[in-house]
Amino acid sequence: MKNSENIFRVVVGDAEAETKQSVLSNLDLEKDSKKEYNRLKNAWALLASEKEMPSYQVEKLYLNFRQQLNSRKRSFKLNANSFLKYAAIFILALGLSSLYFYYQNLDQISSNFQLFDTAVVAENGQRSKIILPDSTVVWLNSGTKITYNNNFGYNNREIKLIGQAFFQVTKNKEIPLVVHCNELKVKVLGTRFDVNAYSNNETISVALQSGSVELLHSKNEAFQYKLVPGEMAQYDIHSEKVVVNEVNVGRITAWTDGILYFNDIPMKEVLIQLERKYNIDIEVKNPKIYKSVFTATIKNETLEEIFRSIGYSCSVRCRIVRGEERDVKTKVIIN
Numbered sequence: 001m002k003n004s005e006n007i008f009r010v011v012v013g014d015a016e017a018e019t020k021q022s023v024l025s026n027l028d029l030e031k032d033s034k035k036e037y038n039r040l041k042n043a044w045a046l047l048a049s050e051k052e053m054p055s056y057q058v059e060k061l062y063l064n065f066r067q068q069l070n071s072r073k074r075s076f077k078l079n080a081n082s083f084l085k086y087a088a089i090f091i092l093a094l095g096l097s098s099l100y101f102y103y104q105n106l107d108q109i110s111s112n113f114q115l116f117d118t119a120v121v122a123e124n125g126q127r128s129k130i131i132l133p134d135s136t137v138v139w140l141n142s143g144t145k146i147t148y149n150n151n152f153g154y155n156n157r158e159i160k161l162i163g164q165a166f167f168q169v170t171k172n173k174e175i176p177l178v179v180h181c182n183e184l185k186v187k188v189l190g191t192r193f194d195v196n197a198y199s200n201n202e203t204i205s206v207a208l209q210s211g212s213v214e215l216l217h218s219k220n221e222a223f224q225y226k227l228v229p230g231e232m233a234q235y236d237i238h239s240e241k242v243v244v245n246e247v248n249v250g251r252i253t254a255w256t257d258g259i260l261y262f263n264d265i266p267m268k269e270v271l272i273q274l275e276r277k278y279n280i281d282i283e284v285k286n287p288k289i290y291k292s293v294f295t296a297t298i299k300n301e302t303l304e305e306i307f308r309s310i311g312y313s314c315s316v317r318c319r320i321v322r323g324e325e326r327d328v329k330t331k332v333i334i335n
Helices: 002-011 017-026 033-048 053-072 081-096 096-104 249-257 267-278 285-289 303-314
Strands: 118-122 128-131 137-140 144-148 159-170 175-183 184-187 192-197 203-210 211-217 220-227 231-234 242-246 260-266 283-284 295-298 318-321 331-334
Touching: 002 017, 002 033, 017 033, 017 175, 017 184, 118 128, 128 192, 137 144, 159 249, 175 192, 175 242, 175 260, 184 192, 192 249, 192 303, 203 211, 203 249, 220 231, 249 260, 267 285, 267 295, 267 303, 303 318, 303 331
Parallel strands: 159 175, 283 331
Antiparallel strands: 118 144, 128 137, 137 159, 144 159, 159 192, 175 184, 184 211, 192 203, 203 231, 211 220, 231 242, 260 295, 318 331
C-alpha cells in the first residue's frame, strides 16, 4: 500500500525528491510497480485533460458517473470509449482527492484499460490544457494533436505534434523534452515556448518566451539552431532553411487566452485560423480576396462583427449561414 501511494504521488507531481528518486529507480527491478506506474500515468494524463463544457453538462455527466459507481462498486467495468467520455469531467468535478479514490478502485474499473501510446486531441472550435506525466503543462490550439509514449517521463520525453501548442516544460537535466514536427525536432530542458506545425503549413514556427530551445533535424546532424527569449524561428519544410526574427511572443501565444492578433496577415491564413477557432466552413467565391491582408485583434467579437470587419477592409460581402441542426457547421460565404 505504501509503495502504491508513493507511485501515485510521483505521477501527479506531489512526491518529495527522495521519494521520487526511490520510486523511479525501483521500476526496472519491480515489474508490478512498473506496470502500476504506467497504468496510473496514462489514467492521470487522460484525467488531467481540460475541455470547456457548459456547467449543466458537467453536472449531468458527473451525476451519471457517480450513479454507475454507486450501483456497481464491485463489478464496475469501463471500456475505453466510456473512460474517455468521463475522464475530463471527473477530474474537473471532483479534483485531486477523488482521483485518489478512483485509483483505489482502479483494478475494478480498468479490466479493459490497456497500456497504449497516449494521444490528446483538441478538435476545431476547442482549446485544451493538459498536464503530462512529468508535470509539463501543454495548451493545445484548435485542430491540434499530440502523441507520447507509455514511458514518457520515465525513460523518455518524446512528443509528436501536429498543430499548435504552447509548452511550459518541467526541467529534467537527465531527460530533455523533445517535440517532433515531421523531421524538425525542438529540444528543451525547462522553458516556455510555442510551436506552430499544422499539417497544411509550409513552415514550422517556434517562438521562445523563456529559457532556451535547440532546433535539430532528424536526418541532418549539421542542422542546429539555438533560440533566446523573444526570438521566433521559421523553418521552411521544402528548402529546410531557417529564418530567425525578434517577435512579440505574447501576441503569438495569446491564442491560449482565446485572443487572435492579425497584423497585415495574408487573408488566406486569416480565414484558415478563423475556421479552426470557430469550427466553421468558409467558402470564397472570388479568389482575389487572397491578395488582401488583414489587421485586427479578435477577443470576444461575434462572427457577425468579425466578418463585417473583413467585409469593410477587403471590400467584399460576407454572408453567414447557420446550420439548423447541431451537427451542421455554420458556413460563411465570401463574394
